[in-house]
Amino acid sequence: MSLYxxxxxGVSGLAAxxxxxxxxxxxxxxxxxxxxxxxxxNFSTLVTKQVSLTNYSPGGVQSKPRTGVDVQGLxxxxxxxxxxAMSGQGFFIVNEAANPQDGDMFAYTRAGSFxxxxxxxxxxxxxxxxxxxxxxxxxxxxxxxxxxxxxxIYMKAYKDSAGDTVYINDNIVSxxxxxxxxxxxxxxxxSQTRNLRMGANLPNGADVGKIYKQxxxxxxxxxxxxxxxxxxxxVAQNRWDxxxxxxxxxxxxxxxxxxxxxxxAMGRLDFTGTPTTAGTMTMAVNGTTxxxxxxxxxxxxxxxxxxxxxxxxxxxxTFVDSxxxxxxxxFQMEYNSVYVDVGAGVTAGSTLNITVDGTTxxxxxxxxxxxxxLNAEDTAAALNGTNSFTSLGLKAVANGxxxxxxxxxxxxxxxxxxxxxxxxRDLASGAVGVGTVATGxxxxxxxxxxxxxxxxxLIFRQRNSTRDITVGGLNSFDLANGNPATLQGQDPAAxxxxxxxxxxxxxxxxxxxxxxxxxxTPKEINVAYMDIDWANGSNxxxxxxxxxxxxxNLDIRDGMTQLxxxxxxxxxxxxxxxxxxxxxxxxxxxxxxxALFDNGVTRPVFQVPVATFVNPNGMQSLSGNVFxxxxxxxxxxxxxxxxxxxxxxxxxxLEASTVDIGEEFTTMIxxxxxxxxxxxxxxxxxxxxxxxxRIKR
Numbered sequence: 001m002s003l004y005x006x007x008x009x010g011v012s013g014l015a016a017x018x019x020x021x022x023x024x025x026x027x028x029x030x031x032x033x034x035x036x037x038x039x040x041x042n043f044s045t046l047v048t049k050q051v052s053l054t055n056y057s058p059g060g061v062q063s064k065p066r067t068g069v070d071v072q073g074l075x076x077x078x079x080x081x082x083x084x085a086m087s088g089q090g091f092f093i094v095n096e097a098a099n100p101q102d103g104d105m106f107a108y109t110r111a112g113s114f115x116x117x118x119x120x121x122x123x124x125x126x127x128x129x130x131x132x133x134x135x136x137x138x139x140x141x142x143x144x145x146x147x148x149x150x151x152x153i154y155m156k157a158y159k160d161s162a163g164d165t166v167y168i169n170d171n172i173v174s175x176x177x178x179x180x181x182x183x184x185x186x187x188x189x190x191s192q193t194r195n196l197r198m199g200a201n202l203p204n205g206a207d208v209g210k211i212y213k214q215x216x217x218x219x220x221x222x223x224x225x226x227x228x229x230x231x232x233x234x235v236a237q238n239r240w241d242x243x244x245x246x247x248x249x250x251x252x253x254x255x256x257x258x259x260x261x262x263x264x265a266m267g268r269l270d271f272t273g274t275p276t277t278a279g280t281m282t283m284a285v286n287g288t289t290x291x292x293x294x295x296x297x298x299x300x301x302x303x304x305x306x307x308x309x310x311x312x313x314x315x316x317x318t319f320v321d322s323x324x325x326x327x328x329x330x331f332q333m334e335y336n337s338v339y340v341d342v343g344a345g346v347t348a349g350s351t352l353n354i355t356v357d358g359t360t361x362x363x364x365x366x367x368x369x370x371x372x373x374l375n376a377e378d379t380a381a382a383l384n385g386t387n388s389f390t391s392l393g394l395k396a397v398a399n400g401x402x403x404x405x406x407x408x409x410x411x412x413x414x415x416x417x418x419x420x421x422x423x424x425r426d427l428a429s430g431a432v433g434v435g436t437v438a439t440g441x442x443x444x445x446x447x448x449x450x451x452x453x454x455x456x457x458l459i460f461r462q463r464n465s466t467r468d469i470t471v472g473g474l475n476s477f478d479l480a481n482g483n484p485a486t487l488q489g490q491d492p493a494a495x496x497x498x499x500x501x502x503x504x505x506x507x508x509x510x511x512x513x514x515x516x517x518x519x520x521t522p523k524e525i526n527v528a529y530m531d532i533d534w535a536n537g538s539n540x541x542x543x544x545x546x547x548x549x550x551x552x553n554l555d556i557r558d559g560m561t562q563l564x565x566x567x568x569x570x571x572x573x574x575x576x577x578x579x580x581x582x583x584x585x586x587x588x589x590x591x592x593x594x595a596l597f598d599n600g601v602t603r604p605v606f607q608v609p610v611a612t613f614v615n616p617n618g619m620q621s622l623s624g625n626v627f628x629x630x631x632x633x634x635x636x637x638x639x640x641x642x643x644x645x646x647x648x649x650x651x652x653x654l655e656a657s658t659v660d661i662g663e664e665f666t667t668m669i670x671x672x673x674x675x676x677x678x679x680x681x682x683x684x685x686x687x688x689x690x691x692x693x694r695i696k697r
Contacts, residue, residue, distance in 0.1 A: 003692070005048065005058035007685040012060030013678030016043055019063035020671045027659045034125070035085075035111035035625055036657035038664075039067045069616045069627065073110070073655040081585055082122060084112035085655040088647025090610035090639070093178060094128035094626060100175040106131070107626035108611050108619070108636065110655050120184030126624030131178040132591070133168055133607045134158040137194035137575045140529070140548045145170050147640075149592055149604045151197050152575040153548070156607065170609065171638050181606045186582045186595045190223025191603065192539060193576035195548040196530065199559040200569045202232055202240055204520065210234050212567045218247070218547070219576035220538035228253070228530075235512055238562065242513035242527055245452065245459055249536035251488045251498040255513075256529040256546065257505060263513065263526050265462040267469060267500040270487040270535075272456075272479070274319045275310045279476030279485075282497075283327065286334035287467050292326055294477065299326065306330070316456045324449045324458050331448035335463050462500050472497035491535040498533060514551065516562040521555045577603040587651035591641035610646040611636040 020041040030036040046059035075085050086092065091108035098121040100106070107128065114122040114130055122130040133156040138146055144155035144167050156168040158179055168177045196218065206212075211233045217225050226247035233241045246253035246268040254265045278295045290304040297307035306326035313319035449460040462469055474489035475496050484490050488498060505511045505526060515524040530549045531542040541547050552559015561570075580597030587593050591608035613619065618632025629636055639646035 002056060002058065003685050003688055007682060007689075009046075009058040009060035010678050010681030010685060012046060012062065013681065014675060016041070016061045016063040017671050017675040017678060019065065021668070021675070023065055024664050024668050024671060027664050028661065031657050031659045031661060031664075033111075033625060033657050034113045034654045035073065035109060036659065037067050037069050037071060037073075037110070038657065038659040039065055041065050067617065067621060068658060069619055069621075071658045073658045075650055075653045076656050077653050079652065080115070081587070081652055082114045082116065083652055083654050084114065084587055084608065085650045085653040086110050086112065086610070086647045087650050089616070089645060090612045090641075090647045091616075091627070091636075093131045093173065093609060093611050093636075093638075094124065095131050095178075095180075096128060098123070098129045098180050098182075100131070100178075100180075102175075104175070105628070106173050106178075107622065107624075107628050109624075109626040111625045113654055116183050120182040121180050122183070126626065128624055128626055129180050130608070131180055132593075132609055133170060134179045134181070135592070135604045135607055136165075137191050138548070139165070139194055139545055141167065141544065143167050147592065147604070147607060149594075151571070151573040153195050154575065154604055173611070173636060173638065178609075181593060183582070183585070186585075186605055190219065190221070190579045191576050192221040192541065192545075193218040193547055193574045194545070195550065196572070196574045197550040197559070198230075198572045199552060199561075200232075201565060201567065202234070202514075202516075202560065202562045203567055204562050204564050206234050206567075208234050208236060214569060214572075216572050216574070218532075218574055219578055220249075220532075220534055220536065220541075222536070222538040223577065223579035224249075224536065224538065225578050226250070232513075232567075238516040238518075238523075239512040240514050240516075240562070243461075244530065246532065248455075248457065249487050249534060251491070251533040251535045252500045252531075253533075254501050254531040254542075255527045255549075256531065257526045258528065259543075259546075261505050262501050262503050263505050263511070264503060265501045267460050267462070267471065267498070268488075269320075269458040269471075269474075270456070271316050271320055271458070271477075271485055272483070272487060273485055274313055274316045275477045275485045276480045277476075277478040279478060280473050281477060282470075282472040283330065284467075284470040285330055286464055288330075288334055290327075290330040292323060299329075304330070317451065320451045320456050320458050324451050324460075327449040327458070327460055331460070331463070335448070460500075462503055464502050465504055465506075466502055468502050469500040470497065471499070474498075486535075488535040492537060493540075498535075501531075514560055514562075517555065520561045520563040521557055522552050522560055523554065525551050525554065525560075527551060575603075577601045587649060589642055589648040589650065591649045608641065608649055609638045610641045610649070611638055612646055613637075 023039045023041045027038045042064045044062045044064050046062050048057040048059040050057060070089070072088070075087060084092070091110060092112060093106060094109050095104055095106050097104040098117075098119065109124070109126075109128060111124050111126060114124050117123045124130070135147060135154040136157045138144060138153040138155040141155070144157055147154045147156065156170055157165050158168070160166050166176070170177070196216065198214075198216065200214065202212065211231050214230045214232070215227045216230060217227055219225055226249065228247050229245040231243045231245075233243070235241045242255065243264060244253050244255055244266065246266055248270055250268055252265060252267045255263045257263050275294045278293065280294075281292045283290050283292065288304060290306065293305065293307050294310040295307060296309040296312070297305070299306045306329070308319060308322045308326055310319050313322065448463065449458065451458055460469070473496065474486050475484050477485035477489060479485050484495065489495055491498075511526050513525070513527050514522055517523045528549055528551075529546040531546050533540050533542060539545065550559065552561075577597070578601060580601050582595060583598045584596045585593050586596060587608065591610065592604050593606035593608065595603050595605045597603070613629065613636055614634040615632060618630055618634070619627035620630050621627050642648045
């Protein structure tokens with residue numbers, strides 16, 4: 001019956017307008033709630049199917065509440081660096097627990113009024129904790145998702161409880177791939193350099209052999225700053241070589257083209273004092289082991305032994321200079337010498353007659369045999385005759401049954417012809433033999449071993465393409481207090497020695513660090529990584545932790561160039577940070593949270609992701625001004641702020657409620673009148689029913 005239908009239609013009107021009034025009351029109550037999204041109640045007709053053309057069957061109305069989740073609120077500036085607002089689409093990801101476990105709920109919010117709680121976590125006023133991506137220095141892993149901050153590269157990763165690196169999948173919402181930011185964990189931390197970028201102009205007009213030096217600072221894992229000395233040397237037109245001296249406290253530095261290809265390597269010994277006890281350091285060079293003793297003795301006796309008498313040294317520097325000279329001699333004997341094996345046919349006390357390229361020099365074989373330390377530098381005691389190897393710019397060292405003849409300073413050393421040009425003759429017995437010619441790499445005018453100017457540190461260069469240099473016995477170089485005389489001997493991971501990698505780069509021509517095109521852009525770059533083996537207790541920068549070394553892209557002037565003009569450093573930058581006390585944070589529009597330290601260092605530590613939804617209005621709201629995903633909203637997609645349609649993060653600002661007071665009061669008046677009208681329908685229908693009942697009376 002239409003009267004009953006009208007009565008029920010009026011009741012539905014009361015219910016619908018009551019629902020609208022409820023939404024209005026919530027909106028007005030939350031007019032100052034940060035990030036609140038105002039709700040509106042729309043109305044939908046309830047139509048009863050008309051079964052007669054002459055009678056109308058009323059249906060009524062049904063309320064349809066809708067929250068304007070996708071409506072942007074106004075941004076308001078604040079004085080707190082941890083207040084953040086979203087400008088554009090997307091939500092902050094939060095959890096009800098600071099460190100989420102199984103069962104803890106992830107939710108999404110625009111309420112960015114975060115403060116630091118008692119444990120250091122960022123918590124908003126509703127008690128929800130911010131979640132995001134922790135950042136670490138990029139370890140050059142292809143598995144990592146990277147973030148560029150300026151010229152530096154970081155990765156989304158963290159260390160688990162076992163100390164292993166966990167690489168984050170940046171599109172998964174879970175406790176394994178999202179972490180809370182904790183301000184208490186930032187202060188006082190340090191990170192090692194993972195990436196180094198360098199750009200400079202190497203003058204096109206420089207003469208071959210010209211060297212340009214550039215010191216660069218890096219950081220070890222303990223936050224210590226160290227200086228790597230780079231030297232660029234021109235070896236030919238459009239071709240430059242690169243050498244890097246290991247920093248103080250390092251055992252070796254290796255320049256690499258890739259993970260397996262070594263371009264250059266150097267070793268280092270840092271002496272903290274002159275050894276006060278007799279010790280023996282060993283060094284395997286080209287597969288031959290040499291021993292360096294700190295007591296007095298004669299060099300070159302039978303088994304490649306050198307003596308650097310520490311008790312006779314006037315200073316640590318003097319001792320290091322002497323040791324560098326002995327090591328240099330060992331290198332020259334292996335890589336830049338010819339030798340004669342005189343065998344057992346030499347009479348003790350006899351004189352040897354040795355001819356090199358037609359020049360003959362007589363050697364006193366010494367009081368005993370095998371040969372006893374002949375050295376061309378001691379000409380009065382060791383050389384006879386009118387000619388000497390010294391006059392030829394050569395030197396000679398005898399050990400055992402072998403006499404080495406080498407050039408220490410010449411730019412090039414070679415023995416012309418064949419073995420017939422290198423002979424020996426025992427003048428006492430008349431025995432004659434042909435020596436064995438052994439040539440290694442020729443010198444390039446730079447000593448293989450030398451003391452770093454102004455320090456008590458010794459460096460040596462690797463020249464071999466197949467054999468590592470291995471150093472041992474460092475813990476035998478003791479000081480009076482019982483500590484090793486070298487920093488390398490104090491390495492808790494390897495107190496005895498270390499290894500310098502063999503140089504194994506190869507090509508159709510000698511590979512240089514950089515070959516340039518005719519327009520000054522790099523044509524070929526053979527240095528992309530740098531390994532440092534530390535002795536100071538910090539983590540080694542080797543293997544998967546190699547330092548990425550960016551010198552520019554090929555055919556582009558974005559790094560090293562070769563143009564006319566002077567040498568000029570364009571830029572150098574590195575990630576990592578030394579120790580400093582935490583002073584605060586700043587948040588960029590891309591969501592990167594940068595820690596500020598009182599030493600002026602800044603370091604990205606976190607990135608705030610933005611979760612976007614296909615239908616944000618289909619999300620379900622919960623107490624605390626948060627939302628959760630539903631089948632209507634779709635699953636979240638995590639994006640970097642400001643990219644792919646995601647909103648930007650605005651620091652020191654908050655998003656205001658989207659409620660308009662004027663609009664709400666206007667809607668309230670309309671709702672009130674509509675409610676009164678619906679009530680009037682009920683009273684009128686009631687009166688009509690009463691009239692109908694009175695008909696029977």
